[in-house]
Amino acid sequence: MKKDLVIGLVTIAVSAACVIDLVTMKQGFVMADQVSASFFPYLMIGLLGGLGVLQVINASIPILRARTGPQSAPKQNDWGAFWKRYQVPFLMFIFVSGYIFLIPVIGFYAMTVVFFIALGMLLGGFSIKNFLKVAGATAGTVLFIYFVFEVSLQVYMPTGIFR
Amino acid sequence: MEFYLQAVVHSFNVLTDPTVLMLVFIGSFFGILTGCIPGVSVHTAIVITLPFTFGMTPIQGLATMCGVYIGGMSGGLITSILLGIPGEPSAVATVWDGFPMHRKGEGGMALGIGIWASFFGGVIGCLSLMIAAPFFAPYVLQFGPWEIFSIIMFGMTIIASMGGKSILKGLISGVFGMVLGCVGADPIFNTPRLTFGMGMLISGVPFVPTMIGMYALSQLMLDTENTGAFKEDKVQAVMAPGPMPLVKSMTVTLSKWKELLIASSIGIFFGALPGAGSAISNIFSYDQIKKFSKNPERFGTGIAEGIVASEAANSSVAGGSLIPTVTLGIPGNMIAAIMMGALLIHGIQPGPLFMKTQQDLAYGLFTTLLFANLSVIIIQVFFIKFATKLLNVSNAITIPTIFVFCVMGSYSVNSILFEMYLVAITGLIAYGMVKGGIPLAPLILGLILAPIAETNYRIAVGTDSNLWLFLTKPISGLFLVCTLLSVAWAYWQARRQTAAGQKK
Numbered sequence: 001m002k003k004d005l006v007i008g009l010v011t012i013a014v015s016a017a018c019v020i021d022l023v024t025m026k027q028g029f030v031m032a033d034q035v036s037a038s039f040f041p042y043l044m045i046g047l048l049g050g051l052g053v054l055q056v057i058n059a060s061i062p063i064l065r066a067r068t069g070p071q072s073a074p075k076q077n078d079w080g081a082f083w084k085r086y087q088v089p090f091l092m093f094i095f096v097s098g099y100i101f102l103i104p105v106i107g108f109y110a111m112t113v114v115f116f117i118a119l120g121m122l123l124g125g126f127s128i129k130n131f132l133k134v135a136g137a138t139a140g141t142v143l144f145i146y147f148v149f150e151v152s153l154q155v156y157m158p159t160g161i162f163r
Numbered sequence: 164m165e166f167y168l169q170a171v172v173h174s175f176n177v178l179t180d181p182t183v184l185m186l187v188f189i190g191s192f193f194g195i196l197t198g199c200i201p202g203v204s205v206h207t208a209i210v211i212t213l214p215f216t217f218g219m220t221p222i223q224g225l226a227t228m229c230g231v232y233i234g235g236m237s238g239g240l241i242t243s244i245l246l247g248i249p250g251e252p253s254a255v256a257t258v259w260d261g262f263p264m265h266r267k268g269e270g271g272m273a274l275g276i277g278i279w280a281s282f283f284g285g286v287i288g289c290l291s292l293m294i295a296a297p298f299f300a301p302y303v304l305q306f307g308p309w310e311i312f313s314i315i316m317f318g319m320t321i322i323a324s325m326g327g328k329s330i331l332k333g334l335i336s337g338v339f340g341m342v343l344g345c346v347g348a349d350p351i352f353n354t355p356r357l358t359f360g361m362g363m364l365i366s367g368v369p370f371v372p373t374m375i376g377m378y379a380l381s382q383l384m385l386d387t388e389n390t391g392a393f394k395e396d397k398v399q400a401v402m403a404p405g406p407m408p409l410v411k412s413m414t415v416t417l418s419k420w421k422e423l424l425i426a427s428s429i430g431i432f433f434g435a436l437p438g439a440g441s442a443i444s445n446i447f448s449y450d451q452i453k454k455f456s457k458n459p460e461r462f463g464t465g466i467a468e469g470i471v472a473s474e475a476a477n478s479s480v481a482g483g484s485l486i487p488t489v490t491l492g493i494p495g496n497m498i499a500a501i502m503m504g505a506l507l508i509h510g511i512q513p514g515p516l517f518m519k520t521q522q523d524l525a526y527g528l529f530t531t532l533l534f535a536n537l538s539v540i541i542i543q544v545f546f547i548k549f550a551t552k553l554l555n556v557s558n559a560i561t562i563p564t565i566f567v568f569c570v571m572g573s574y575s576v577n578s579i580l581f582e583m584y585l586v587a588i589t590g591l592i593a594y595g596m597v598k599g600g601i602p603l604a605p606l607i608l609g610l611i612l613a614p615i616a617e618t619n620y621r622i623a624v625g626t627d628s629n630l631w632l633f634l635t636k637p638i639s640g641l642f643l644v645c646t647l648l649s650v651a652w653a654y655w656q657a658r659r660q661t662a663a664g665q666k667k
């Protein structure tokens with residue numbers, strides 16, 4: 001239920017941020033029978049904000065009912081189970097973000113090798129067998145991208161420090 | 164009649180182009196390959212393919228995507244039958260009879276029936292598209308901006324209301340997508356809006372990185388929950404399926420012609436209905452065929468009727484989903500939306516004028532879809548043994564490979580680093596949305612349809628400022644009433660479910 005409340009609040013916050021941007025935007029000259037550039041976005045943002053308010057109301061009712069009803073024992077947060085469930089997606093996102101944001105600095109091919117092996121280890125463990133499998137797949141992927149994209153299609157990837 | 168004669172001429176042009184045929188074949192092969200890998204959905208496969216198609220002509224790009232689409236749908240049945248894990252939501256019902264049949268030692272037969280049912284369902288779906296699209300096109304041409312705006316609103320609400328458990332969350336997703344679709348220069352005056360001072364956003368929210376982040380990154384993050392970090396990835400052992408009797412399995416499939424026709428019709432109907440698609444059609448079709456069967460108790464024990472019911476329905480969705488895409492410009496499902504996005508990037512607008520102004524492309528699309536079904540069957544026959552080996556590929560190899568192709572694909576379209584960063588940002592947003600129970604499909608559809616809706620709204624109001632015209636014009640009014648009814652119906656359904664849950 002708290003999750004639903006957060007969704008409603010985030011929706012309202014997004015709408016508010018969009019309204020601020022629209023209020024400060026520079027409008028061009030609009031003739032009397034024409035619709036201005038900001039009209040349709042205002043309409044959509046208004047609708048989004050309205051839906052956000054509805055979501056907050058919808059999520060608040062059960063929370064308020066639970067507070068006024070008989071008190072149950074407070075739930076204990078099981079952080080161990082939470083971490084066990086989300087550790088791989090969390091680490092994976094960190095790896096992917098690191099990969100993406102370091103490509104302009106280190107270069108696409110070097111970062112691909114590092115990222116591929118790191119993610120391969122995260123998902124398959126530290127055994128030598130897994131390392132060899134992942135290293136083979138890394139080499140295959142990098143060579144495929146190099147020959148198909150750089151050589152045949154002439155799509156050049158960022159080179160970073162290996163310029 | 165003229166339409167159909169032109170169809171033959173344009174189709175012949177496509178069929179004599181070896182590049183197009185080769186791309187359909189390659190696309191189908193890649194689709195089957197990804198369909199066989201558990202955890203890789205047909206959406207991910209299409210999204211990975213998208214950047215490769217930009218250097219191609221529109222028909223070549225569409226041909227490749229059609230191949231991936233049909234191949235991916237067909238490849239999904241392999242995991243369903245051999246592992247008992249539906250690789251796709253569209254193959255859930257295939258597991259119910261396919262896996263028991265495999266456990267009885269008839270895996271080869273089950274695969275054969277699935278492949279043929281998929282083929283015949285796909286062909287029936289394509290034929291329905293070939294007949295329906297030219298038939299509806301002249302009527303749709305008479306639609307003005309009022310009608311198009313109202314149809315888009317109807318499509319948006321129906322997708323939002325069918326997408327998830329909560330209509331409110333579906334609507335939030337759809338309207339948020341519409342807001343994202345408003346980002347950048349407006350379609351009439353070119354005035355930048357909602358860019359938050361970022362020059363990168365003047366041309367709008369880039370479609371390809373957004374799709375990659377939303378469908379590939381977030382999906383892979385969801386798939387790896389509960390797997391445990393730095394642990395040996397245990398791959399499920401696969402029992403060999405045994406020989407696939409090609410002719411016998413075709414005879415068995417054709418002997419179930421009634422089920423085949425009913426399932427295909429259900430698939431076409433759900434495909435043409437915006438928002439429904441293959442995820443619902445296969446379960447609905449299985450359920451209906453079981454209800455009307457003389458021996459419903461045999462369903463779930465490993466019978467051919469069950470596989471035919473599911474596979475014919477999910478494959479015929481492809482043709483059905485393209486009917487509203489090419490005639491109205493409203494995609495029937497997510498894959499049709501991605502294909503529509505690819506056309507928009509090429510500067511081609513699917514919709515009422517598409518069948519008139521882009522006849523070669525429209526008929527080319529129909530022909531390549533038909534040819535994709537044929538190529539899939541050829542590949543499956545020779546590929547099936549190799550495919551079973553692919554089921555043993557570890558996540559430690561597939562997931563990094565997909566990520567690398569996604570990142571590279573997002574960069575290669577425009578060679579802009581910001582588009583690469585957007586993959587991470589949209590991936591995180593999409594992951595949060597899915598965890599919060601918000602469906603992604605309405606957002607993507609909103610993103611694609613917002614500029615079209617806005618342009619038509621502004622043309623309509625610019626032509627006549629009387630807003631009542633949206634309601635008083637018969638077709639426009641009908642669709643707006645349907646819009647309200649679809650929201651009311653979804654709300655009533657949700658209330659009924661909540662009441663039933665409280666009673667229990």
